[in-house]
Every structure is written in structure tokens, then in C-alpha cells.
Amino acid sequence: MNRREFLKTTGGVVLLGGSCAYAVRLLTATTPVPPAAAPAGAATAPSSTRRWGMVIDLNRCRPDCTACLDACSRENNVVPVGDARWDVHWIRKVTVHDPSGRSRDKHVLLLCNQCDEPPCAQVCPVQATYKRDDGIVIVDPHRCIGCRYCMIACPYDARMFSFKESDAWPNKDLPRRSHGVAEACTFCAHRLDRSEKPACVEACERLNVGALMVGDLNDPDSNVSRAIADNSVKRLREDLGTEPKVWYVGL
Amino acid sequence: MDTRYEKVDGTSPQYRLALAVLGGLAVAGFACTWWVSQQGLWRTGMNLRVPWGLQIVMAIYYIGLSAGSLVISGLSGVFGRAEYKPFARIAVYAAMLLLVAALLSIAMDQGRIDRFFVQPFVHTNPLSLFSINPALYVSYILICMVYLWALLTERNRLVGGLAALALGWAIAVHSGTGAIFGFNARALYESPLLPASFVIAAIASGTALMIVLIVALFRLTRRRVDDDLVLGLGRILRVCLLAVFYLLVVDNAFRLYLVGEREAGLYYLFQGVHGAMFWGGLVLLACCLPLVLLFAPRTRRSVRWVVFASVLVICGILCERYVIVVPGLTRPADLFPGMQVIGMQSQEGIVGYSISFVEIVQALGVLSLIGFLFLLGLKALKLMPTEARIDLPLVSVALPEYASDGSARGQVDPARRASLPTGGFHGR
Ligand code: SF4
Numbered sequence: 001m002n003r004r005e006f007l008k009t010t011g012g013v014v015l016l017g018g019s020c021a022y023a024v025r026l027l028t029a030t031t032p033v034p035p036a037a038a039p040a041g042a043a044t045a046p047s048s049t050r051r052w053g054m055v056i057d058l059n060r061c062r063p064d065c066t067a068c069l070d071a072c073s074r075e076n077n078v079v080p081v082g083d084a085r086w087d088v089h090w091i092r093k094v095t096v097h098d099p100s101g102r103s104r105d106k107h108v109l110l111l112c113n114q115c116d117e118p119p120c121a122q123v124c125p126v127q128a129t130y131k132r133d134d135g136i137v138i139v140d141p142h143r144c145i146g147c148r149y150c151m152i153a154c155p156y157d158a159r160m161f162s163f164k165e166s167d168a169w170p171n172k173d174l175p176r177r178s179h180g181v182a183e184a185c186t187f188c189a190h191r192l193d194r195s196e197k198p199a200c201v202e203a204c205e206r207l208n209v210g211a212l213m214v215g216d217l218n219d220p221d222s223n224v225s226r227a228i229a230d231n232s233v234k235r236l237r238e239d240l241g242t243e244p245k246v247w248y249v250g251l
Numbered sequence: 252m253d254t255r256y257e258k259v260d261g262t263s264p265q266y267r268l269a270l271a272v273l274g275g276l277a278v279a280g281f282a283c284t285w286w287v288s289q290q291g292l293w294r295t296g297m298n299l300r301v302p303w304g305l306q307i308v309m310a311i312y313y314i315g316l317s318a319g320s321l322v323i324s325g326l327s328g329v330f331g332r333a334e335y336k337p338f339a340r341i342a343v344y345a346a347m348l349l350l351v352a353a354l355l356s357i358a359m360d361q362g363r364i365d366r367f368f369v370q371p372f373v374h375t376n377p378l379s380l381f382s383i384n385p386a387l388y389v390s391y392i393l394i395c396m397v398y399l400w401a402l403l404t405e406r407n408r409l410v411g412g413l414a415a416l417a418l419g420w421a422i423a424v425h426s427g428t429g430a431i432f433g434f435n436a437r438a439l440y441e442s443p444l445l446p447a448s449f450v451i452a453a454i455a456s457g458t459a460l461m462i463v464l465i466v467a468l469f470r471l472t473r474r475r476v477d478d479d480l481v482l483g484l485g486r487i488l489r490v491c492l493l494a495v496f497y498l499l500v501v502d503n504a505f506r507l508y509l510v511g512e513r514e515a516g517l518y519y520l521f522q523g524v525h526g527a528m529f530w531g532g533l534v535l536l537a538c539c540l541p542l543v544l545l546f547a548p549r550t551r552r553s554v555r556w557v558v559f560a561s562v563l564v565i566c567g568i569l570c571e572r573y574v575i576v577v578p579g580l581t582r583p584a585d586l587f588p589g590m591q592v593i594g595m596q597s598q599e600g601i602v603g604y605s606i607s608f609v610e611i612v613q614a615l616g617v618l619s620l621i622g623f624l625f626l627l628g629l630k631a632l633k634l635m636p637t638e639a640r641i642d643l644p645l646v647s648v649a650l651p652e653y654a655s656d657g658s659a660r661g662q663v664d665p666a667r668r669a670s671l672p673t674g675g676f677h678g679r
Contacts (some may be wrong), residue, residue: 095592127383147367
């Protein structure tokens with residue numbers, strides 16, 4: 001075998017081997033798995049016996065109140081940068097107006113629906129977005145490459161992206177958010193893990209309004225399970241099969 | 252006489268100047284990208300509602316051009332059109348560089364470019380089209396490299412097989428890319444037609460690019476190319492354009508016919524910058540004008556007009572890529588059908604997006620880099636034939652049964668074959 005042939009054969013073998021190994025990886029890789037470690041400061045690991053869901057009672061929610069929005073911003077360091085184009089809102093409030101005038105304006109809170117079949121996780125090329133055992137959809141900010149495919153795939157426009165960093169850092173218990181990665185509401189997973197309520201729910205309860213509640217869908221006696229059973233509830237775009245876990249009363 | 256390939260001299264002041272300009276623009280583009288990566292992607296003008304902008308438009312544009320170029324290179328090896336063999340090398344080289352450009356455009360567009368080259372390979376998600384496609388892109392580039400090497404070293408037995416492989420791969424790559432958009436539960440994106448129309452538009456734009464490139468390169472280097480070869484490519488182009496036009500009509504008719512889709516369909520056709528791009532760019536520049544030029548008896552026999560039609564197609568398909576990406580994003584998700592949604596602090600409803608200066612500098616950077624590499628390749632590799640004539644007794648060793656056929660088909664009335672120095676288009 002002369003040198004030329006040798007180089008050719010080795011080159012071919014290396015190329016072929018490399019592509020086979022990659023193909024095997026592609027085929028055997030499993031669907032998104034959560035990283036082993038629980039979030040820092042977690043008292044209890046996310047449990048698979050619970051499945052978190054939220055009920056929003058629009059009949060109680062006050063049209064001009066922003067207590068939950070402000071609480072979310074402070075808790076999660078999601079501070080506006082002063083331009084609507086890049087102001088991230090993990091939870092936001094919109095007015096739904098009927099141009100035909102047949103129904104009254106509704107004030108609706110929008111947030112990540114923690115879909116049971118999350119398209120955002122399906123499309124994530126690096127499995128940075130995944131669904132925890134308790135059903136909460138999380139982005140790993142250390143893995144996300146910032147491709148924004150999840151924003152395209154989310155049918156609820158609930159996926160956010162940190163386009164611009166803000167200097168404010170109100171909650172020192174959580175890291176500052178850096179620019180360049182995708183993000184969305186986490187149901188305050190870090191608080192649920194230490195048996196506290198999400199910041200928005202707590203803020204709403206503090207005002208004695210009680211328009212928001214979070215609870216375990218697996219428990220038929222939980223607050224959310226009862227609210228869903230006793231009221232006429234709706235979810236957004238149920239037709240898509242994403243199985244959102246935010247229910248609305250009065251939508 | 253067999254086709255001889257020669258390197259380009261690359262000693263003329265124009266060549267050096269072109270290299271210097273392209274190099275400068277490339278450096279500027281990459282410097283700009285570095286600055287954006289430090290500042291945050293808001294500098295590009297993309298925003299929470301329109302998270303994909305010009306770089307993605309350019310990426311799918313390059314991918315399309317690449318497919319088309321590869322089809323041209325495969326004409327001799329796969330479809331037995333031996334008379335196009337002289338263009339095979341240049342076409343593969345262009346196809347390869349264009350895919351590199353697409354990958355670079357995507358890389359530039361990431362929020363965390365530093366992770367882009369590692370994470371997708373370490374944490375592959377087989378369910379994500381964004382994982383499947385990069386694997387296809389990288390392997391496509393590798394196949395193109397091997398294919399080019401086989402062409403350069405005249406390994407004619409390999410060439411036929413590699414051409415078929417590369418062509419099949421190209422179709423997979425481009426359908427996959429179309430699926431990134433089509434397979435989404437988002438009005439104006441969701442469409443099973445998209446992968447198909449994506450491939451067809453890709454072949455059209457790539458053929459047009461090859462027509463312009465071949466004529467320009469042969470004129471600039473004072474080499475000879477038979478008009479009939481160029482006109483033949485024009486005939487391929489017009490078939491593709493008919494298909495593009497047909498799919499476009501079906502797609503829009505669907506949206507206008509279904510009551511639930513009609514509002515989105517009308518928005519797509521008649522509003523904003525994208526409406527103008529649709530009618531002016533896609534319908535007029537990419538379809539109607541070139542089709543007229545390529546079918547009208549007088550213009551379809553003139554290289555000058557065929558090149559002009561190709562330039563129109565190249566511009567028009569860029570608009571087509573824009574209307575694939577942007578209108579589906581400026582329009583909100585359909586959460587409350589028939590209702591008007593007003594935000595308190597957030598952007599709701601229909602939002603605006605315009606291409607920013609920063610994005611243009613970035614895009615020019617990528618374009619210049621591959622232009623630079625293309626010119627270098629012309630000087631370093633034997634890519635261009637000394638002449639491309641239809642009546643050469645071309646011996647296609649890849650498919651020997653076509654060898655005699657190819658020359659037989661090459662019998663063209665000498666009167667119709669315009670000779671180079673007089674008939675035609677002069678570079679740019
Ligand atoms: S609402 Fe959007 S971001 Fe939240 S889980 Fe569903 S698809 Fe993902």
C-alpha cells in the first residue's frame with residue numbers, strides 16, 4: 001500500500017466511522033431528559049406524583065391591577081428594559097376587545113401554559129427546554145444556544161427571549177438573567193419546590209382577590225382540581241393538542 | 252478533443268481589488284457580529300414578536316441557491332445531459348460554499364454563538380428539525396467536498412454515484428429546511444406544501460444563479476461558452492418557475508378559500524412590506540417577468556435576455572424567502588379568533604419589522620466571505636473549462652452509454668450557435 005492509498009483508506013474509514021457514530025447518536029438519543037440536579041436551594045426535588053396546574057378566574061381579576069405582574073418581575077428578575085419590543089413578560093395582561101360589540105372587553109392574563117405536550121421542547125435542538133416530572137416546562141439557561149426556534153413553535157406567543165440585559169437585580173436569591181437565551185414562566189418552580197406559592201399567586205392572595213391559584217392536578221381534592229370541576233373552564237387553543245395546564249374561568 | 256480545465260490567472264488588478272473589497276466587507280461583517288454578541292441581539296432590530304430576521308431569510312436563501320447549483324452539476328452525471336459536464340465543477344464548488352454561507356448565517360443569528368458549535372452535537376434532540384437539519388447540512392458539505400474531489404481528479408466512475416447521492420441529499424436538506432417553517436402550528440407557516448415549494452423555488456433560484464455565474468465568469472475570463480448551453484439552462488429554469496407559480500397559487504387559494512384562514516391569507520397578500528415583496532418580488536420578479544422572457548420567442552433565444560431573466564429570478568426568490576419567514580411572525584398567534592387584542596405594556600396584535608442596517612452588514616459579511624473563497628477557488632483549483640462547447644465530442648465516462656448519445660445530441664445547426672465575442676452579454 002503506498003502512502004496515497006493509505007491516506008485515502010484511513011481518511012475514508014475515519015469519515016465513515018464518524019458519520020456512523022453520529023447517526024447512532026441521533027437515533028438512540030432519547031427525548032428531552034431533565035438534568036440530574038434539582039434547582040439550587042430546592043427543598044424537595046420535583047416529584048412525579050404531583051402535576052402542577054393553574055386556574056385563572058377572570059371574573060375576579062381586576063382590570064387595572066398589575067400586582068401579579070409586578071411580583072413576577074421582582075421575583076424572577078424580569079425587569080423591563082424600557083422598550084416594548086424587548087421588554088420580557090413572563091406573565092402579561094391583555095385586553096380582548098370584540099370589534100362586533102357583542103361581548104364586553106375581557107382582561108386576560110397570558111403566561112406559559114406549561115403544556116403537557118410542549119412544542120417548544122419538541123423543537124429545541126439541544127434539549128435545553130424540557131418538561132420536569134411535575135409537568136413544569138423549564139429552559140436550562142446554561143445549555144440554550146439562543147436559536148429561538150421555541151418562540152416560533154410556541155402557539156401561545158408565550159416564549160420570551162432575553163434580547164437586552166437589564167442592570168436591575170431585585171431578587172439576589174436568583175441569578176441575574178443574561179442576554180442571549182430563551183425563557184418563559186416557570187410557575188416559580190423554585191418556590192413550589194420549597195412549598196411556597198408562585199409569586200403572582202401570593203401577590204393576588206395578599207390583595208384578597210384570589211383570582212389565581214396553583215395546585216396539584218393529580219389530587220382530585222386540590223384547589224385547582226375542584227375549581228376545574230365546579231366551574232365552566234376553558235383553555236387556550238385546546239384544538240392544538242398541546243394540553244395546556246392553565247385553565248380560565250370566565251373567558 | 253476532451254474538455255480541458257484551467258485555473259484562473261488571478262493576477263489582474265481587478266481580481267486583486269475584488270479580493271480586497273470582499274475581504275474587507277467580510278471582516279466588517281464578522282466584527283459587527285462580535286459586537287452584537289456582546290451587546291445582545293436587540294441590536295439587530297429583531298424583537299420578541301419577530302425573533303427571526305434577515306439572517307434566517309439569507310440562510311434559507313443560500314440553502315436554496317445551493318440546491319439549484321447542485322442540480323446543475325448533476326445534469327451530466329445523473330440525467331445524462333453530458334453537454335453540461337463542463338459546468339459540473341464550478342456548480343459543486345458554488346453549492347458547497349453556499350451551504351457554508353447558510354451555516355454561517357445561522358451561526359451569526361444565535362443568542363449564544365459560543366455554544367452553537369458544541370451543544371447541538373452533544374445534546375442532540377432527534378425530534379427537533381433543528382437537530383436533524385444541521386446533521387444533514389454538515390454531511391451535505393462533506394458529500395460536496397468528496398464529489399468535487401472526484402470531479403477534479405476525474406474519477407469518473409465515482410462521479411456518477413456521488414452526483415446521485417448529492418442530489419438526493421440536497422432534496423432531503425431542502426425539504427427539511429422547508430419543514431422548519433411548514434411544520435408549525437402558526438398561521439402562515441403551517442403548510443405541508445412548504446417543503447415541496449421550498450425545493451422547487453430552490454432549484455429555480457440556483458439554476459438562475461448558475462446562468463448568471465457561468466456567463467459572467469466565462470466573459471470575464473474571456474473563455475468561450477456556447478449560447479445554446481446557456482439557453483438550455485434557461486429552458487430548465489422556466490419549467491421550475493411554472494412549478495413555483497403553480498404551488499404559489501394553490502397555497503394562497505387554500506388560505507383564501509377556508510373561512511378560518513382567510514384573515515391570515517389576506518394579511519399575507521395585501522398588508523405591510525411583505526405584501527409588496529409578495530407581489531413585486533415573488534409574483535412579478537420571480538415568476539411573471541422571467542416566464543414571459545423565457546417563453547417569448549424573441550427573448551428566449553437571446554443569452555442577454557435569459558441572463559436578465561435569471562437576475563430577476565435571483566432577486567425575486569430572495570423576496571420569496573422573506574415572505575416565508577416574516578409575515579407569519581408579525582401577525583400574532585390566534586388565541587382569540589375574531590377578537591382584537593390590546594397589550595398593557597407588551598406588543599400585541601400586528602407588529603412591524605424592518606431589516607436593520609446591522610443585519611445588512613452582517614449579511615454582507617457572509618456573502619463577501621464566500622465570494623472571497625469563490626474567487627480564491629477559481630485561482631487554486633481547476634474549476635473552469637477552457638471552453639464549453641456543445642459540439643465537443645464529450646466523453647462522459649461516468650455513464651458511458653451516454654457518450655455517443657451526448658455528442659449526437661450535440662449536433663446543432665452551426666448557424667444557431669452564436670460565436671462568443673460578438674453574441675452576448677459582457678460580464679456585469
Ligand atoms: S405555552 Fe409555549 S412556552 Fe409554554 S410550554 Fe407551551 S409551547 Fe412551551
